[in-house]
Amino acid sequence: xxxxxVLLGMLREPxxxxxxxxxxxxxxxxxxxAELAQIYPLLARMEKDGLLSSEKxxxxxxxxxxxxxxxxxxxxxxxxxLLQGPEVRSERVSWLAQVFFLSHIDSTQRRQxxxxxxxxxxxxxxxxxxxxxxxQQDDPRYPDALPDETFFxxxxxxxxxxxxxxxxEWCDECLTRLEARD
Amino acid sequence: xxxxxVLLGMLREPxxxxxxxxxxxxxxxxxxxAELAQIYPLLARMEKDGLLSSEKxxxxxxxxxxxxxxxxxxxxxxxxxLLQGPEVRSERVSWLAQVFFLSHIDSTQRRQxxxxxxxxxxxxxxxxxxxxxxxQQDDPRYPDALPDETFFxxxxxxxxxxxxxxxxEWCDECLTRLEARD
DNA sequence: ACACGCATGTAATCGGTTACATGATTGA
DNA sequence: TCAATCATGTAACCGATTACATGCGTGT
Numbered sequence: 001x002x003x004x005x006v007l008l009g010m011l012r013e014p015x016x017x018x019x020x021x022x023x024x025x026x027x028x029x030x031x032x033x034a035e036l037a038q039i040y041p042l043l044a045r046m047e048k049d050g051l052l053s054s055e056k057x058x059x060x061x062x063x064x065x066x067x068x069x070x071x072x073x074x075x076x077x078x079x080x081x082l083l084q085g086p087e088v089r090s091e092r093v094s095w096l097a098q099v100f101f102l103s104h105i106d107s108t109q110r111r112q113x114x115x116x117x118x119x120x121x122x123x124x125x126x127x128x129x130x131x132x133x134x135x136q137q138d139d140p141r142y143p144d145a146l147p148d149e150t151f152f153x154x155x156x157x158x159x160x161x162x163x164x165x166x167x168x169e170w171c172d173e174c175l176t177r178l179e180a181r182d
Numbered sequence: 183x184x185x186x187x188v189l190l191g192m193l194r195e196p197x198x199x200x201x202x203x204x205x206x207x208x209x210x211x212x213x214x215x216a217e218l219a220q221i222y223p224l225l226a227r228m229e230k231d232g233l234l235s236s237e238k239x240x241x242x243x244x245x246x247x248x249x250x251x252x253x254x255x256x257x258x259x260x261x262x263x264l265l266q267g268p269e270v271r272s273e274r275v276s277w278l279a280q281v282f283f284l285s286h287i288d289s290t291q292r293r294q295x296x297x298x299x300x301x302x303x304x305x306x307x308x309x310x311x312x313x314x315x316x317x318q319q320d321d322p323r324y325p326d327a328l329p330d331e332t333f334f335x336x337x338x339x340x341x342x343x344x345x346x347x348x349x350x351e352w353c354d355e356c357l358t359r360l361e362a363r364d
Numbered sequence: 365a366c367a368c369g370c371a372t373g374t375a376a377t378c379g380g381t382t383a384c385a386t387g388a389t390t391g392a
Numbered sequence: 393t394c395a396a397t398c399a400t401g402t403a404a405c406c407g408a409t410t411a412c413a414t415g416c417g418t419g420t
Contacts, residue, residue: 002276003407009283018371031278038408040373061417062370075286082287086277086299092380094184095268096213100338101191103330104257105264117268144359148285151363156282159352166348170341177326181333185379200399220380222401243389244398274408 002087003042006032008051008078011070012149016057017043018065027153030128030160043068051077111178118171125164128157184269185224188214190233190260193252194331198239199225200247209335212310212342225250233259293360300353307346310339 010023017039024034043066046052051074057065070078095117102110135154136142143154192205199221206216225248228234233256239247252260277299284292317336318324325336 001407002274002279005283006279009279009286016371017373028279028282029272031273031275033272033274033408035409036371037373037375037410042407044373059371059416063372063415065371078283079286082280082284082295083291086280086295086302088277088299088302090211090215091213091273091275092184092215093213093273095270096338096341097184097188097191097210098264098268100210100335101187101260102264102334104191104261109265113264113268117270120268120270144362152284153282155352155356155359156278158355159278159349162348162352163345166344167341170337170344173340174337177337180326183379198399199401215380217381218399219382219401219403224379226401241388241399245387245400247399 003032003034003038004046004051005078005081006034007039007042007046008070008074008081011052011068011074014067014069016065016067026131028156030124031156046074050074107178107182111175114171114174114178118168118175121164121167121171125161125168128161128164132157132161185214185216185220186228186233187260187263188216189221189224189228190252190256190263193234193250193256196249196251198247198249208313210338212306213338228256232256289360289364293357296353296356296360300350300357303346303349303353307343307350310343310346314339314343 006028007020010020015023017036020039021036043052047054051071052068053071054066054068057067059065102113139146146154188210189202192202199218202221203218225234229236233253234250235253236248236250239249241247284295321328328336
C-alpha cells in the first residue's frame with residue numbers, strides 16, 4: 001500500500017496521473033517505480049476514499065486532463081504513515097541470490113558475473129552523480145542549507161550513492177579474492 | 183520467477199517443501215523470503231515442467247513427506263539463469279520513500295525516525311555478525327579457503343554487513359546534519 | 365504519411381501474503 | 393489437556409507487470 005502514500009507525498013502541488021509518472025522518473029525512481037496502469041486505477045480509488053479530489057482541465061493536445069489534489073484526509077493519511085516510524089520490509093534481490101549459487105558455473109563465468117555487476121552499478125552511480133551535479137548547480141544552498149522539501153530528497157540521493165559505492169567496492173573485493181583462489 | 187531458481191539452487195541435496203522453507207531461514211532470508219503457501223504450489227508446477235522429480239517418504243510424525251530432487255533439466259535451467267548475467271531489477275524501499283517526504287512531520291519526529299531506523303539496522307547487522315561468528319568457529323578455512331559451496335554464500339553475507347554498516351553510518355550523518363539545521 | 369508525445373484507461377496475468385483446513389506426534 | 397512441531401495443501405486477495413485500446417496535435 002506504500003504507492004498510495006508516495007502519490008500523496010508527490011501531490012504537494014496538484015497533478016494528473018501522467019504528471020505523477022513523470023515526477024517518478026526524476027526523483028523517486030531509484031527506490032520506487034510505478035507504471036501508469038497502476039497509477040490511474042489507484043488515483044480513482046483514492047478519490048473514492050476521500051483522500052484526493054479531482055477536476056477536469058482541458059489539454060492543448062490529447063484528452064482532457066484529470067488533475068488531482070490532496071484533501072485534508074489525504075494529508076492526514078500521509079503524516080500518519082510517516083509518524084508510524086520506518087517501514088522496513090524484507091526485500092528480494094535476485095542478483096544476490098545468483099551470487100549465492102554461483103558455484104554452479106565455471107570460474108571464468110563467475111568472474112565475468114562480477115565484472116558485469118560492477119559495470120551495472122557504476123552506471124547507476126553515474127546517474128545519481130549527474131543528478132547531484134544538477135542540483136548543486138541549480139541551488140547554491142546545496143546541500144545543508146536547502147529548504148526541507150529538497151533537503152530530505154537530497155538525503156535519499158546521498159544514501160543511494162553511498163550504497164552503490166559499497167557494492168562497487170565489494171565487487172572489486174570479490175574479484176581479487178576470486179583471482180587469489182584460482 | 184526467481185523463486186524457482188532459488189529453489190533449484192537449494193536442491194543441491196533432495197528436500198521437501200518444508201525442509202526448503204527451513205533452509206531459507208538460515209541462509210538466503212536476508213535477500214529472499216518465501217512462505218510455504220508459495221513454495222508448495224511452485225514445487226508442484228516445477229515437477230510438472232520436468233525440472234524436479236519427487237518421491238514420497240513416510241514421516242515419523244505428520245503426513246508423508248514429498249521429497250524433491252533436481253532433474254538434469256532443472257540443473258540446466260539453474261545454470262542458464264546464472265549464465266545470463268546479473269538480474270538487476272528496480273527495488274522498492276518504503277522507508278526511503280518515507281525519508282523523501284519526511285518534511286511533512288515536525289523536527290522531533292523526524293529525528294525520532296532516524297533513531298528508530300538506525301536501531302532496526304543495527305539489529306539486522308547483529309544477526310549477520312552472529313551468523314558470521316558461527317561460520318567462523320565451525321570452519322577454520324573461513325573465509326578465503328572455504329569450498330565453493332560456502333564461499334559464495336559467505337560473499338553475500340559480507341555484502342549484507344557492508345550494506346547495513348553504510349546505512350547506519352548514513353543515519354548518524356543525517357542525525358548530526360538535522361541537529362545542525364535546527 | 366508516419367512517428368512521437370500527450371493523456372486516459374481496461375484486461376489478463378503473475379508473484380506474494382494472509383487466512384484457513386487437516387491431522388499426527390511430542391513434551392510441558 | 394494444551395501447545396508446539398511436523399507436514400501438506402487450498403482460497404481469497406493484493407500489488408505490480410504486460411499488453412491492449414483509443415485518439416488528438418505536432419514535427420519530419
